[in-house]
């Protein structure tokens with residue numbers, strides 16, 4: 275299934291894009307808004323929430339980064355990037371006006387269509403789940419098309435919570451519940467303390483009209499999905515975003531394999547019933 | 559087309575085939591002996607072929623020797639599969655140039671000379687077809703592979719002698735080349751039987767106006783190939799239980815046992831005609847204004863293959879061996895509709911410690927049956 279139009283018949287070709295806005299979200303997180311330089315390429319570029327681009331820094335390399343902006347404004351490509359290693363650290367030093375390379379969009383995104391009319395339970399754990407943030411934004415921009423939105427977000431320590439204001443903003447919206455938890459306590463932490471799966475006991479979910487979107491460590495997701503299945507949720511209405519090493523984004527380099535799947539094109543978002551046998555298994 | 563009656567090409571007339579190929583502007587790449595092994599290289603004519611040479615192969619062993627025979631294609635194969643002609647070990651993909659804030663990207667499309675590959679074994683032809691599925695028939699076609707593939711004319715040689723490491727018969731890929739070749743030869747003492755496998759092949763062979771082989775001759779050819787198949791001592795068993803059977807033995811203790819022997823040297827993946835993993839690197843010039851992006855062969859046996867920031871999904875050799883075997887023999891079927899193994903036996907021969915994947919699969923699956931039926 276081809277989700278979006280890819281702009282080139284040479285899938286290795288990169289397209290220059292200029293940084294038109296840059297915001298330092300945290301010491302190790304930047305937000306970049308990119309605009310493709312070639313107007314023709316820009317016009318043809320269409321994406322879905324949860325899809326990703328390969329971002330290139332000349333002479334350094336390429337990395338997979340989710341697109342978090344709104345697909346209805348595809349001329350702006352927003353990326354939230356955590357500066358962790360060789361390529362991302364160089365990206366972090368780029369200023370407004372500088373040029374990056376883009377290939378994409380790649381992969382299967384979140385089930386925004388399948389979830390329309392349903393309640394959506396978003397569960398995230400661990401550090402910055404950029405891809406799921408894009409999906410939440412997408413729903414709030416089309417609030418009436420979705421039922422109740424419940425967001426469960428777990429971090430290890432209170433310092434790991436980024437986007438605190440965005441969670442507060444969502445919490446204030448009608449028909450929306452936000453639950454935060456930290457494994458460890460902290461002075462300023464007035465939310466729950468414990469692992470994210472404990473939050474399930476506090477949320478009511480209607481198994482017949484809920485779609486789940488989940489992102490985080492595989493072990494956490496395995497436990498969480500087990501609990502939800504137990505509460506009657508259908509595996510084919512639960513989706514997870516997965517991570518493996520990615521180098522090509524087009525199913526050719528072999529790195530992103532997870533069992534029989536290439537996460538770069540069968541994923542990164544996968545329906546639970548397809549991926550369950552492999553999820554959280556060692557050595558996969 | 560492949561059903562057409564094979565023709566007889568006397569060895570004395572072989573230079574005419576070479577001329578015909580040249581007339582079609584092909585350079586000829588064939589098997590040559592170098593550094594004690596067989597490699598693919600350009601040949602000027604018949605005199606460059608390793609006439610009279612033979613190889614012996616065993617798990618962990620490869621030996622070449624000159625014999626009394628005058629066999630032209632007596633060496634079955636060497637460490638190089640033909641994949642290095644289409645999926646080259648180092649492929650420049652792009653040039654990226656930066657002047658001030660302007661970035662220019664230029665694809666580095668290869669411009670290969672049309673090449674007639676002479677002496678390709680059935681297993682390697684099958685390997686090429688596997689790569690066609692991966693690089694040309696998937697969601698994204700690889701234009702670099704495509705260009706190189708289009709420049710290739712495949713002249714196969716059907717096998718009449720197998721090694722202890724060969725198991726193409728059990729994989730259904732040989733000893734006779736099944737499809738995907740342009741011409742196929744079967745060697746006799748003084749002549750070859752030539753079968754046509756494509757229109758391109760027909761155009762070449764028509765120039766030679768060769769006589770057809772009699773039915774008796776064709777029978778003799780089949781007998782030689784059948785005898786080769788019958789002589790194969792190895793086979794991949796329990797194929798009907800794949801892929802699922804291998805997924806089910808994820809926790810089998812055998813993975814640890816084989817990991818004690820495996821050196822994670824990646825030889826098996828380098829010699830394998832179907833392994834396609836690659837990595838992409840940027841090679842900037844000193845001034846950092848011009849950068850070449852290249853694709854290089856990679857292997858799932860390297861520590862980086864399963865590594866992301868802060869985590870390695872396959873930290874142990876057992877994990878990597880399981881990845882390799884499970885991909886080759888099981889998940890490949892889910893991904894591409896065929897096995898990732900064509901039975902060439904190279905990974906047995908070129909494994910420094912002689913690990914045999916047929917034996918490993920057998921051990922994994924047999925013991926699983928035992929467990930399943932208490």
Ligand SMILES: Cc1cc2nc3c(=O)[nH]c(=O)nc-3n(C[C@H](O)[C@H](O)[C@H](O)COP(=O)(O)OP(=O)(O)OC[C@H]3O[C@@H](n4cnc5c(N)ncnc54)[C@H](O)[C@@H]3O)c2cc1C
Nearest residue numbers: 337338339340355356359360361362404519520542866867
């Ligand atoms: C589908 C997908 C979407 C992603 N979206 C985002 C995002 O929106 N924001 C963000 O900050 N990060 C995202 N990541 C993770 C991001 O790709 C890595 O942080 C990045 O590749 C690290 O590269 P590096 O060179 O800085 O680090 P190094 O540790 O030096 O990595 C070297 C190489 O390893 C590979 N690699 C390392 N970590 C990862 C990883 N986590 N995933 C895949 N390949 C990796 C890459 O090929 C990289 O070039 C995403 C990953 C995937 C698979």
Ligand code: SF4
Nearest residue numbers: 830899900902903905
């Ligand atoms: S796995 Fe081994 S025997 Fe099978 S095709 Fe590859 S090298 Fe040959």
Ligand code: SF4
Nearest residue numbers: 833834835858882885
């Ligand atoms: S077996 Fe390993 S090296 Fe070969 S294609 Fe599969 S993952 Fe890549």
Ligand code: FES
Nearest residue numbers: 523525527528538
């Ligand atoms: S990232 Fe290369 S195959 Fe998926």
